[in-house]
């Protein structure tokens with residue numbers, strides 16, 4: 001599979017493992033890259049810029065293929081020293097960065113001056129256009145289905161992806177709701193040149209999280225996610241567990257709540273503990289609606305091979321359909 005995304009990123013298949021807080025460690029990123037996709041380390045999962053440098057070195061020892069680093073700029077309990085994380089990324093010789101959350105415009109110049117390809121992840125076409133104007137190389141656009149922060153506009157991928165592909169000149173990567181080769185084929189048919197997956201990669205052998213969490217994703221249906229932080233205008237799609245339930249009760253009670261009241265329930269370190277201990281009800285666990293499509297825990301290599309084969313098959317069926325052939329219901 002060759003297109004602008006595979007060529008610019010130097011990867012075999014246009015499949016990107018997006019940044020995920022507490023999950024984007026070297027084990028997962030290197031496994032995805034070794035399988036021909038693009039693995040991404042999550043910058044802020046590392047407690048300090050120095051720890052990020054070490055994690056980059058650890059990942060490099062596990063793969064000789066390209067991998068990237070995610071830098072997310074969103075409200076945080078403890079604001080991180082972004083400029084120092086940026087310096088760690090640049091000085092470690094990283095060639096690909098995934099920015100997410102708010103506009104990355106303060107850091108674009110330093111990344112570009114150092115020959116870094118920037119994939120900006122955003123949730124609206126207007127932000128994608130502004131990122132393109134500011135000089136990012138690709139946009140990863142997140143539909144309402146996605147895990148983590150889907151934005152406040154509530155546009156699903158079926159509309160968001162083709163609208164983005166119509167108006168952007170740079171490559172569009174479809175994100176949210178994709179977990180199999182059918183979704184990948186659909187994304188390509190809608191004008192995307194690649195796909196980004198998070199939740200699907202959490203349910204792989206190499207994801208550095210407890211098996212209980214992986215099994216919860218396998219068991220979960222497409223109805224098992226919740227939107228929290230809506231009332232704070234920082235919406236997050238998460239696994240529908242006890243914590244999500246409690247947060248929603250507080251948000252929607254008479255008078256609502258302020259962030260400080262729900263902080264002890266949602267703080268990231270508690271989410272990390274839940275991912276590591278396997279106590280799936282004891283912290284916020286990000287998950288997208290794609291959990292309805294997940295029913296096993298393969299290796300990243302098995303997953304990517306299977307998806308590419310299924311995507312090719314679906315595109316073959318679609319071209320048969322276009323030619324009026326017999327495979328129309330394939």
Ligand code: NAD
Pocket residue numbers: 018019020021042044070072074075076077078100147148149229232234236259266267268269271
């Ligand atoms: P944290 O402990 O700083 O905060 C926990 C959650 O509360 C996060 O979702 C955060 O956005 C939200 N939050 C914090 N302060 C808030 C406020 N004042 N108002 C409203 N919401 C608030 O989170 P963390 O786990 O240490 O992660 C750090 C940041 O990186 C978070 O913003 C997180 O969402 C983000 N992140 C997201 C992804 C992704 O895949 N979407 C990846 C990496 C990091």
